[in-house]
Amino acid sequence: MKIGTLSDVQKIKQKALQELFPKKIKLSVGLGSCGIAAGADAVYDALKKEVKKKKLDIQIAKTGCLGFCGEEPMVNLYKPGFPLLVLHRVTEKDVGNIVQVLAEGDIPQKKVFCKIEHVDNFVDSEELQFGKKLKNVPHSHDIPFYQKQKKIVLRDCGLIDPENIEEFIAVGGYSSLLKVLKNLSPEEVIKIVKKSGLRGRGGAGFPTGIKWEVARNNPGDKKYVICNADEGDPGAYMNRNEMESDPHMLIEGMIIGGYAIGADEGIIYARTEYPLAIERVNGALEEAKKYGLLGKNICNSTFDFDITIVCGAGAFVCGEETALIASIEGYSGRPRPRPPFPAQKGLNGKPTVINNVETWCTIPVVMAKGPKWFSQVGTEGSKGTKVFSLVGTVKNVGLVEVPMGITLKEIIYDIGGGGIQGRKVKAIQTGGPSGGCIPTALFDLPVDYEGLQKSGSIMGSGGMVVMDERTCMVDITKYFLSFTEEESCGKCIPCRRGLEYMRNILEDITEGKGKMSQIDELVEIASVVKQASLCGLGQTAPNPVLSTIQYFRNEYEAHIRDHKCPAGVCKPLIKYFIEEETCTGCHVCVRACPTGAVLGEKKKAHTIDLDKCIKCGACFDACKFDAVRVE
Amino acid sequence: MFEIAINGKKYKVEAGETLLPVLLREGFDIPYLCFHHAVSPYGSCRLCIVDVAAGAKKGVTPSCTLPVAEGLQVETDTPEVIRIRKILLELYLAEAPGSTKIQQLAKKYGVESSRFSKMDITIKGDRCVLCGLCARVCSEVLGVGAINFSGRGVKTSINTPWYDVSSSCIGCGACAYVCPADAIDIITEGDERVMKTWHNTSLKLKECAASLEFFATEKGLDFINKLLTDFPDELKAKSPESRKIEFAKDFSLLPKKT
Numbered sequence: 001m002k003i004g005t006l007s008d009v010q011k012i013k014q015k016a017l018q019e020l021f022p023k024k025i026k027l028s029v030g031l032g033s034c035g036i037a038a039g040a041d042a043v044y045d046a047l048k049k050e051v052k053k054k055k056l057d058i059q060i061a062k063t064g065c066l067g068f069c070g071e072e073p074m075v076n077l078y079k080p081g082f083p084l085l086v087l088h089r090v091t092e093k094d095v096g097n098i099v100q101v102l103a104e105g106d107i108p109q110k111k112v113f114c115k116i117e118h119v120d121n122f123v124d125s126e127e128l129q130f131g132k133k134l135k136n137v138p139h140s141h142d143i144p145f146y147q148k149q150k151k152i153v154l155r156d157c158g159l160i161d162p163e164n165i166e167e168f169i170a171v172g173g174y175s176s177l178l179k180v181l182k183n184l185s186p187e188e189v190i191k192i193v194k195k196s197g198l199r200g201r202g203g204a205g206f207p208t209g210i211k212w213e214v215a216r217n218n219p220g221d222k223k224y225v226i227c228n229a230d231e232g233d234p235g236a237y238m239n240r241n242e243m244e245s246d247p248h249m250l251i252e253g254m255i256i257g258g259y260a261i262g263a264d265e266g267i268i269y270a271r272t273e274y275p276l277a278i279e280r281v282n283g284a285l286e287e288a289k290k291y292g293l294l295g296k297n298i299c300n301s302t303f304d305f306d307i308t309i310v311c312g313a314g315a316f317v318c319g320e321e322t323a324l325i326a327s328i329e330g331y332s333g334r335p336r337p338r339p340p341f342p343a344q345k346g347l348n349g350k351p352t353v354i355n356n357v358e359t360w361c362t363i364p365v366v367m368a369k370g371p372k373w374f375s376q377v378g379t380e381g382s383k384g385t386k387v388f389s390l391v392g393t394v395k396n397v398g399l400v401e402v403p404m405g406i407t408l409k410e411i412i413y414d415i416g417g418g419g420i421q422g423r424k425v426k427a428i429q430t431g432g433p434s435g436g437c438i439p440t441a442l443f444d445l446p447v448d449y450e451g452l453q454k455s456g457s458i459m460g461s462g463g464m465v466v467m468d469e470r471t472c473m474v475d476i477t478k479y480f481l482s483f484t485e486e487e488s489c490g491k492c493i494p495c496r497r498g499l500e501y502m503r504n505i506l507e508d509i510t511e512g513k514g515k516m517s518q519i520d521e522l523v524e525i526a527s528v529v530k531q532a533s534l535c536g537l538g539q540t541a542p543n544p545v546l547s548t549i550q551y552f553r554n555e556y557e558a559h560i561r562d563h564k565c566p567a568g569v570c571k572p573l574i575k576y577f578i579e580e581e582t583c584t585g586c587h588v589c590v591r592a593c594p595t596g597a598v599l600g601e602k603k604k605a606h607t608i609d610l611d612k613c614i615k616c617g618a619c620f621d622a623c624k625f626d627a628v629r630v631e
Numbered sequence: 632m633f634e635i636a637i638n639g640k641k642y643k644v645e646a647g648e649t650l651l652p653v654l655l656r657e658g659f660d661i662p663y664l665c666f667h668h669a670v671s672p673y674g675s676c677r678l679c680i681v682d683v684a685a686g687a688k689k690g691v692t693p694s695c696t697l698p699v700a701e702g703l704q705v706e707t708d709t710p711e712v713i714r715i716r717k718i719l720l721e722l723y724l725a726e727a728p729g730s731t732k733i734q735q736l737a738k739k740y741g742v743e744s745s746r747f748s749k750m751d752i753t754i755k756g757d758r759c760v761l762c763g764l765c766a767r768v769c770s771e772v773l774g775v776g777a778i779n780f781s782g783r784g785v786k787t788s789i790n791t792p793w794y795d796v797s798s799s800c801i802g803c804g805a806c807a808y809v810c811p812a813d814a815i816d817i818i819t820e821g822d823e824r825v826m827k828t829w830h831n832t833s834l835k836l837k838e839c840a841a842s843l844e845f846f847a848t849e850k851g852l853d854f855i856n857k858l859l860t861d862f863p864d865e866l867k868a869k870s871p872e873s874r875k876i877e878f879a880k881d882f883s884l885l886p887k888k889t
Binding site: 315332336487493496501528533534 | 672673674675676677680687690691693696698711714715718719722723725726747749750760761763780782783785786787
């Protein structure tokens with residue numbers, strides 16, 4: 001089964017397509033971490049059991065994540081002649097009915113979310129085509145969540161079984177690698193990547209082609225490529241999905257990169273907290289070896305290359321490239337001064353290209369479509385697409401891949417569906433704990449590296465947390481600072497002690513003990529930490545402080561001067577009360593209260609005893625008449 | 632050899648140098664803690680910062696890790712550099728309130744008190760500034776590595792494995808010698824050298840064959856004597872002071888340069 005030529009790949013592809021979309025009904029259950037968390041494991045087991053019990057010729061398979069986490073568990077229904085149907089919110093209880101309906105020759109309409117009639121995987125010249133029936137079912141590209149997306153990196157996620165290399169090949173996988181090995185020199189590969197304008201997707205956005213060129217030009221017979229899979233930003237899980245749903249695209253990208261710079265060894269540094277991703281990547285590496293895509297003389301070429309996985313051990317700072325390298329070398333993950341940069345002197349002092357998972361995953365498409373095509377997607381300074389994790393107080397939660405240059409407004413309202421429960425969106429936090437909070441006034445911003453930087457935030461790895469009037473900007477800043485303070489390696493004093501000091505001030509403010517002079521002091525210390533810290537963790541940790549003071553200073557002032565938390569979050573500064581005119585006396589809040597602080601007779605306006613109230617918010621959540629208020 | 636500009640004037644440098652040694656040799660007054668010519672640049676203390684006006688990356692940068700390059704222009708005392716330096720020294724005053732050296736350093740640059748005084752410094756003690764010189768000398772120069780950074784963030788300290796008596800320490804005292812903050816305590820108790828800071832790791836001392844005074848630890852002498860291949864055994868058994876007396880008597884005893 002060893003692959004030696006492009007025609008070997010084509011042969012496997014033809015055969016595998018017949019199995020990916022067979023001549024029978026096939027149900028593929030979305031088994032990414034989010035799907036599993038929503039109960040997809042149980043759905044998968046139940047489907048297998050039911051189909052066996054009813055002795056039906058229906059194939060039950062695994063697939064990855066289609067990105068719409070809010071609609072999980074999702075199951076793809078393939079029926080020959082029909083468009084690919086996406087079922088949503090499938091529970092164990094639905095399984096019996098679904099199988100029954102299918103056995104009767106029908107479609108379980110109630111569970112259908114949308115249909116897919118064609119898929120462009122960007123590496124094949126032709127799109128995958130499905131049947132064109134069921135006019136009343138919306139097409140996936142008419143669903144607001146999917147409409148403005150352009151799935152280049154996520155091209156195969158949710159369509160193929162991540163544990164089957166042949167399905168990856170069926171959708172064009174490894175064709176780019178073969179074309180590179182047979183037709184291009186390493187220098188030509190680097191030229192293409194440079195021309196494409198691809199910038200690193202890990203957060204810093206350094207031009208990938210230039211990084212590869214520096215590594216290629218640094219002398220030496222031993223070089224490395226590393227994949228930074230230490231995705232540590234809270235709320236960011238793009239890389240997790242990329243590895244769980246399509247591990248082979250990462251491998252293909254790394255082999256091409258290794259070939260380009262002259263490395264014979266690749267290392268994937270993956271955070272231990274991603275066990276499923278590690279399992280799937282490990283499995284994919286084994287398969288790649290079996291098919292002759294890794295090891296000695298890959299695909300009958302003179303190129304040797306192998307990949308191993310090294311696991312992290314719970315340190316956010318190990319996502320910083322020099323700390324990551326130190327960790328692989330067996331030292332504590334503490335950053336080292338740059339220069340020298342890893343491309344000059346990296347792992348074990350050798351030239352090393354270290355790129356994020358998403359950057360590697362983009363490479364096969366860049367090679368297949370060419371630099372001109374790629375540079376036509378996105379903006380002048382930021383080419384291509386970016387995967388974002390859209391989370392927080394937004395209706396449609398999940399992973400979205402959009403062309404650079406789309407506005408925040410489009411992401412939040414068109415794709416995200418706006419605020420939850422009809423509440424007004426107040427801000428969006430981008431770039432994780434290194435990023436800033438952007439207010440609604442700036443939502444017309446095009447999302448790209450420069451645009452986000454101008455607003456006082458950063459692209460980062462792609463986290464996008466939507467916030468509304470119930471998010472306290474001071475509290476959220478305190479949260480981010482507590483995170484970076486905890487994760488600081490401690491090597492340099494501005495980060496080690498500066499973050500601690502700032503977090504203490506924020507605690508004072510959220511507890512009503514703040515002073516107005518402390519707002520300016522936060523800015524003063526923030527600028528020292530930003531400029532004097534040794535690595536990116538310290539240099540960017542003050543960003544949440546600086547951006548919230550810039551755009552939401554009024555909230556800081558309210559906490560300090562008025563002893564109030566406008567969002568109703570900071571417990572020492574809020575009190576719950578019941579609005580007399582609105583209260584119907586339905587007594588639901590009385591039952592919800594854990595301390596007996598709510599008093600009142602049925603059908604008469606209730607009151608809250610502030611001495612007993614612990615501000616848990618149970619009455620607030622329970623009241624259906626909006627009579628319980630916070631101030 | 633080429634020239635770079637420091638505070639508007641040109642200075643000669645060699646390719647491969649870093650900026651701080653250049654600044655020091657040209658007489659510029661730059662504070663630092665973690666720099667030492669015997670070990671590789673580390674860049675942890677951040678005190679040697681300067682402002683790069685023209686170069687690969689503009690802005691505030693530590694000079695100990697900045698390689699000199701054609702076209703480099705730096706300013707050593709811009710208002711921003713001075714402001715940041717002072718706040719860093721304020722931080723160090725609170726990080727090491729028990730160190731007179733740090734107090735002197737702070738006072739020299741105009742910092743008398745610190746707003747950061749509520750720091751919890753129980754794990755690392757009240758003198759250590761976490762510059763890492765002791766650990767780096769122990770690893771890089773001695774090749775022993777008995778002590779190193781431990782813990783993370785504010786819980787960082789320089790320590791021995793399991794914060795306990797060290798089995799690899801040779802009692803050479805190089806750590807205390809390079810410490811810029813006088814934070815490492817070593818005393819003699821009877822016939823032992825006690826590394827108090829390293830959890831009272833105790834090592835037997837050796838007497839000089841000539842003066843009969845304790846001059847080094849047995850472990851330390853075993854270690855160093857393995858490296859002194861062309862050195863007479865009778866001299867190995869004597870303290871440096873006693874050897875000087877011997878050399879003064881007979882220059883032929885001096886080890887020959889190879």
